Amino acid sequence: MREILRVDMSTQQVKREPLPERWKEYGGRALTSAVVFEEVPPNADALGPDNKLVVAPGIFGGTTAPDGGRLSIGAKSPLTGGIKESNTGGQLSHTLARLGVGAIIVEGKAAEGLWALVLEADGSVKLERADEWKGLGNYALAEAIAKTRFKDDRYATASVGPGGERLLSAASIAVTDREMRPNRHAGRGGLGAVMASKGLKAIIASDKGLGMTEHADKDAFNAATKKFGTALHEHPVTGEGLPTYGTQVLTNIINEAGGYPTRNFSAGSFEFAEALSGENMREITMERGGNVKHGCHTGCAIQCSRYWVDKDGHYKTKGMEYESVWSLGGNCGIGDLDAVGDLDRACGDIGVDTIEMGAALAVYMDSGAIAFGDAAAALETLKQVGTDSELGDALGNGAEAVGKKYGVERIPVVKHQAMPAYDPRPIQGIGVTYATSTMGADHTAGYAITANILNVGGAVDPLSPLGQVALSQGLQIATAMLDAMGLCIFVAFAVLDKPEALEAIAGMATAHTGKVWTIDELMLLGKKTLTYERLFNAKAGFTAADDRLPKWMYTEKLPPHDAVFTVPDMELDSVYDFVPETAAGMGIA
């Protein structure tokens, strides 16, 4: 039975509540967005006591559903000013689910001090003072936490580094992987600042000795799980490409397509892309004895994670993701994986979003303050984030903050959040997602790269505006559903090509919850989730004018295809045409 764990930081009271009947079908992003919609005033100060941080495993948390251990963290975002769900891997989702936690809702604000929320496997929960951890980076904090735990404990954590404590708009929340390294991040939207603003430095949860969560129909669940696992294994992307090269396999193909944003979105291909590529990263990692196939959470069937090691073979950071290598690499004109690894490690330790930091550094470089390609200067600049440096504060508040402070006009943001690793001019489908997502510019919200570039789930010409709105809308709905289930969105590559994979998700959901889930009902869950988010954002003041790319992307031609963004505004305004009807069905407005 899932419960809400309500943590009032103002009074240090923790109480358990039954999961309300109206939220029984929700998990993950559906639950975080429902809570934020119902309980956070849209005009609340994102760093004030009225905002709430919601941490929720998906429906499949704590089960053996392949890739079912993703975690949703939600709040009002200090970066976008709208609703936020930041999704992360790591082990905490399974741990919380095994403890019976449907969601942790952290509210209020501690009058003083730093705190840790500790959940023990016996069901006890307490808030403990953690002032001695003030200022610690995520890695030093992980070591300090380990000293407080008993031998052979099995636990997972969520934590903030100096970036969060400094209340920066790009601060992340680090989550530990299976080896208890704090290297998975709820990176986007500044949720680390929300957590720290409440006085919370860490969540520590132990599931030592606890088993999997129970199913309504165990045999049916196992049968559906097997069907789903087979589909993932058989698809060439989830069964071969991602396990072999990780997400970094994208560098060469996005570069080939002319959609690899280079030097602050001034070109669409990078002359050193091969040096940054997944192929090269795999070779180097293997030469150094690093790990090239790893699951970020128990039950991951895809294994796209890996570890990056230094020249002496010592762990440096998690195997950098494609978006991190792009932002800290090509977007800054840096073509060296070791330099990118150093930058990625710094982001992870300080606790800031790699995408926002690379974008902010590139905007800073565009101001002329430091040169594109100067990796040493980039690292020195980045290390100021989380300190009392004025430059560090600007950087830590994101690309738009840097652009405004240093007079740069080419600022690649939507709803104040930096664009990720795909230029929307030659890949127009992702531009629709960037423009319209409730999250601000976010590739994961509706990953149109599938049909635009990868020929997964069909083919839509990336340089044409035709068909992009329908593509993005369908993907945004399906993604919200996967996020609610707690499934890794990479399962979508198999789901888009294999009808039996989607049927298996419905089968697993039915067998696990006891409620019959059809495919239509799964998609309705996605629509409901987006409806909560869209209505929250409207109440927070967002209008159609916010569902646009920056003006210069409609006029400034991107080489090599000399592309500009051409999807008409009227079409962008139709992406959320399902919201009024869905809201009426939900009885909300």
Added chain:
Amino acid sequence: MITIQLALFAKFSSRYPDPGSGRGARAHDIADGTTVGALVADLGLATERRITFVNGRHAPDDRQLAEGDRVAFFPPVAGG
């Protein structure tokens, strides 16, 4: 004969006629009138699922190649 730039990525890089020369794109001579499909067959990739780019844009198998074209083949890949 015409000369194209040939780029083979991920697991396809072992299919270069001279695989010992590394992963990078390289000049490759083909007969006038060669199509993408014929080139694929020559490289032993005819039965492989793949994504094809000519000069940075997706291209079908009946696309006839021209002097100086850059041709890139990828196995199914995705991420994000």
